[in-house]
Amino acid sequence: MEKIILGASGVETSRIGLGTWAIGGWMWGGTDEAESIAAIRRAVESGITLIDTAPVYGFGRSEEIVGKALSEGGLRGEAQIATKAGLDWADGKVFRDARPARIRQEIEDSLRRLRTDVIDLYQIHWPDLETPIEETAKALDDLRREGKIRAIGVSNHSPEQMDAFRAVTRLDTVQPPYNLVEREIERDVLPYAVSAGLTVLSYGALCRGLLSGKVTAERAFEGDDLRRYDPKFKPERRPQYLAAVAGLQTLAQARYGKSVLELALRWVLDQGPTIALWGARRPAQLDPVGGIADWKLDAETRAEIDAILRRCVSQPLAPTFMAPPLRRPAGV
Numbered sequence: 315m316e317k318i319i320l321g322a323s324g325v326e327t328s329r330i331g332l333g334t335w336a337i338g339g340w341m342w343g344g345t346d347e348a349e350s351i352a353a354i355r356r357a358v359e360s361g362i363t364l365i366d367t368a369p370v371y372g373f374g375r376s377e378e379i380v381g382k383a384l385s386e387g388g389l390r391g392e393a394q395i396a397t398k399a400g401l402d403w404a405d406g407k408v409f410r411d412a413r414p415a416r417i418r419q420e421i422e423d424s425l426r427r428l429r430t431d432v433i434d435l436y437q438i439h440w441p442d443l444e445t446p447i448e449e450t451a452k453a454l455d456d457l458r459r460e461g462k463i464r465a466i467g468v469s470n471h472s473p474e475q476m477d478a479f480r481a482v483t484r485l486d487t488v489q490p491p492y493n494l495v496e497r498e499i500e501r502d503v504l505p506y507a508v509s510a511g512l513t514v515l516s517y518g519a520l521c522r523g524l525l526s527g528k529v530t531a532e533r534a535f536e537g538d539d540l541r542r543y544d545p546k547f548k549p550e551r552r553p554q555y556l557a558a559v560a561g562l563q564t565l566a567q568a569r570y571g572k573s574v575l576e577l578a579l580r581w582v583l584d585q586g587p588t589i590a591l592w593g594a595r596r597p598a599q600l601d602p603v604g605g606i607a608d609w610k611l612d613a614e615t616r617a618e619i620d621a622i623l624r625r626c627v628s629q630p631l632a633p634t635f636m637a638p639p640l641r642r643p644a645g646v
C-alpha cells in the first residue's frame with residue numbers, strides 16, 4: 315500500500331482511504347451494520363488504514379459503526395480516523411454551522427461515537443458562509459493544541475477560503491470531489507494544494523459507483539439513494555457515462571490487464587499529492603485493492619482516457635448537486 319503524510323502534520327496514512335458515507339445509510343438507501351463492520355475491518359487488514367467519516371453520515375450512525383468496528387476489532391492503533399465538523403441537522407435536513415461553540419460540542423460527540431480520545435484528521439465539512447472562517451480556524455487550532463486532533467483539514471473550500479483559514483492555523487488537507495469525470499479542481503484547488511503543501515483527499519473517486527463498472531442502464535436506486543437525483547445517473551445522461559466506462563474498461567484491460575475501477579483509482583493517485591477515498595460498504599467490494607498500488611498510467615494511456623471521455627460525454631456535469639443549504643432557519 316502506498317503511504318502519504320497528511321500535509322505537515324506528521325500523520326502517515328494509506329493513499330487509499332475507506333469512505334464511510336454509505337455505511338451511515340442516509341442518502342444511500344440504508345445500511346447493514348454487520349456488513350459495514352466487516353468492510354471496515356477488511357479495509358484496515360488490507361492496508362487501507364485511513365477511514366473517512368462524518369457526523370452527518372447517518373446522523374451519527376457512520377461514526378458509531380466505525381468506532382465499534384475499530385475498537386471491538388482491536389484495530390484503533392492501526393487506523394487513522396478522519397472525521398468532520400460544521401454541519402447541523404434537523405428532521406433529516408442538513409444545514410451549515412461551523413461556529414466555534416458548535417465545533418466544541420461536535421468534537422466531544424465524535425470522540426464518544428468513535429470510541430477514541432484523539433481524531434487523526436479533523437475537517438470542516440462545508441464552508442459556513444455566515445461565520446468568519448478565522449473563527450472556525452481558531453477553534454480547530456485550539457483543539458489541536460489540546461491534543462484532541464492531530465491534523466486539520468477542510469472540505470469543499472475554495473483557495474480564497476483556504477487562504478483565510480491558513481492565516482490563523484496550519485492547514486494539512488483539503489477534501490474536494492475529484493475523479494476521472496469530475497475534474498473541476500484542476501483549475502484552482504489542486505494547484506493551490508500543491509503550492510501550499512496540502513494533501514488532497516479526493517472524494518467520490520468512483521463517481522458514486524459509476525466508475526466501478528458495475529452500474530448498468532437498468533439499475534434502479536432505492537429509497538433515499540442520492541443517485542436517484544444525481545444528474546449523471548438520469549436516463550438522459552447515464553448512457554453517455556456508461557459508454558465512457560465501457561471504453562475505459564476495454565482500455566484498462568488491453569493495456570494493463572486491469573479493471574475500470576482499478577484504472578479510476580490509479581488515475582486519482584497519479585494526479586499529485588492525493589488520497590483516493592473509496593466508498594465501500596461490503597468486504598468483497600474491496601477485493602480489487604491489490605490491483606491499485608505500484609503501477610502508473612503512461613502518457614499515451616492518459617491521452618486515450620481523455621479522448622474516450624471527450625468522445626462519449628458531450629457536456630460533463632459537475633457534482634454541485636450535493637451542496638447543502640446554509641444556516642438552519644429559525645423554528646426548524
Ligand code: NAP
Pocket residue numbers: 332333334335336366367439469470489516517518519520521522523524526528575591592593594595596598599600601602
Ligand atoms: P464513491 O467512492 O465514488 O462510490 C461509492 C459507490 O461505489 C458505492 O455506491 C458502491 O456501490 C460502489 N462501489 C465501491 N466499490 C465497488 C466495487 N468493488 N464494485 C462495485 N461497486 C463498488 O462515492 P462516495 O462514497 O460518495 O465517496 C467516497 C467517500 O468520500 C465517501 O464515503 C465519503 O467518505 C467521502 N465524501 C465526502 C464528501 C464531502 O463533502 N466531503 C462528499 C462525498 C463523499 P453500492 O452502492 O453498490 O454499495
